[in-house]
Amino acid sequence: xxxxxxxxxxxxxxxxxxxxxxxxxxxxxxxxxxxxxxxxxxxxxxxxxxxxxxxxxxxxxxxxxxxxxxxxxxxxxxxxxxxxxxxxxxxxxxxxxxxxxxxxxxxxxxxxxxxxxxxxxxxxxxxxxxxxxxxxxxxxxxxxxxxxxxxxxxxxxxxxxxxxxxxxxxxxxxxxxxxxxxxxxxxxxxxx
Ligand code: ACO
Numbered sequence: 001x002x003x004x005x006x007x008x009x010x011x012x013x014x015x016x017x018x019x020x021x022x023x024x025x026x027x028x029x030x031x032x033x034x035x036x037x038x039x040x041x042x043x044x045x046x047x048x049x050x051x052x053x054x055x056x057x058x059x060x061x062x063x064x065x066x067x068x069x070x071x072x073x074x075x076x077x078x079x080x081x082x083x084x085x086x087x088x089x090x091x092x093x094x095x096x097x098x099x100x101x102x103x104x105x106x107x108x109x110x111x112x113x114x115x116x117x118x119x120x121x122x123x124x125x126x127x128x129x130x131x132x133x134x135x136x137x138x139x140x141x142x143x144x145x146x147x148x149x150x151x152x153x154x155x156x157x158x159x160x161x162x163x164x165x166x167x168x169x170x171x172x173x174x175x176x177x178x179x180x181x182x183x184x185x186x187x188x189x190x191x192x
Contacts, residue, residue, distance in 0.1 A: 011025055
């Protein structure tokens, strides 16, 4: 995704981690308002693009949703694209949620795992390993194993992604929209 402004002013690293503060990278007092407004534009447009790609009625990632939650955004950029202005490649949003999940015997557990909530790589960059790099970065940063993450309504592309890169294939049937895999309830970080 390309914008009129310079993406490199907003995101310092190839993959930048953002929380509800949504602070632009080069946030000096003189340009803070301008860069913050640009950052908000990027987040809202990424959310819209992701929703469109998933066939959702409306975005599940936006500035207003970020501001009122403890969700974490991992945003990947290509710093050299768009004649040096940079381009946004994709993002992953994660957050802790309280869930009631069922194990293989049908016993209910109340847990607070890290959940993958929204994941999107721009159409022009898909199937090039960008999703894997974002997801791996999140796993390292959060210090969590792929099988310990609950996935909110995964698309078939995301399920295929998880099977290919992390060999997650056997899901445990749930009564909510989350998908969890074998091993989820073993030593899950969020298990209560
Ligand atoms: N059809 C089927 N599988 C796909 C497709 C596709 N069009 N695109 C990616 N994948 C899966 C495949 O397993 C693929 O491996 P393959 O090419 O050998 O078949 C693998 O992902 C590729 O891995 P990466 O290149 O690392 O992943 P990518 O950069 O494509 O990002 C993502 C994966 C985020 C799912 C991307 O395809 C995307 O944005 N899809 C559209 C939006 C979407 O479905 N997001 C998930 C919604 S659910 C949620 O967010 C909780």
